[in-house]
Amino acid sequence: MLEQYTSIFATVAVIFSIFLLGYFAWKTLITANYFQKGINLYQQKDYQGAEAAFRQVIAINSTNDAVHLLLGDTLMQQGKVEEAISEFQEVIRRAPKKVDAYLRLAQALMQQQKPQEAITILQQASDLFQKQRQPEKAEQIQRLLQQISSASKDS
The missing domain is CATH 1.20.5 (Single alpha-helices involved in coiled-coils or other helix-helix interfaces)
Incomplete structure (x- = not known):
């Protein structure tokens, strides 16, 4: 039995x-x-x-971060910047080491004429690249930060 x-x-x-x-x-x-x-x-x-x-x-x-990033890119292409920012921030919240989300968020903030916020986000991206042992990418971000700072001082 x-x-x-x-x-x-x-x-x-x-x-x-x-x-x-x-x-x-x-x-x-x-x-x-x-x-x-x-x-x-x-x-x-x-x-x-x-x-x-x-x-x-x-x-x-x-929970697919890549799709959230692609959705954010798609929204940016349609001029839906606020919605795109929300998608990028969601990825950062869930996966704080995903540098692509920081870079896309900074781009969206620049499009909204918010250079100071973009600078903060880009600095975070640079720090992440350093922690991930990608100093050449961190250096690229630092050069971009210098360009943004110079441009915002000129205006």
Whole structure:
């Protein structure tokens, strides 16, 4: 009797595992399709379509930082700077070592004529590059910071 229950339990566990694998494979396939669609639409400069595709990916997997960055880029292309800033800040909040988010946020702030805020963000990006042992990239940021400081003094 005990062997029969053990056998039934094992069979149910295997069936459940197969179901879960199938579900996650389907979800991954759907996500990948929307992601690729978003990339293609972005490259074709169909930013509204790309935005919709990236939002569908986020609806399925809200923790994908790369998609949030791409959505932010797409929003920037449409002049939706505040929304883009929100996306970049969300990535920084969740993944504070993701330098790309800082760089994109600084670009958005410059577009909003907020050079002091952009300088603060760029300094953080430079510090991250130093911590990540990428001194050449940190030096590029420092040169950019000098250019911004010079330009803001001139105006």
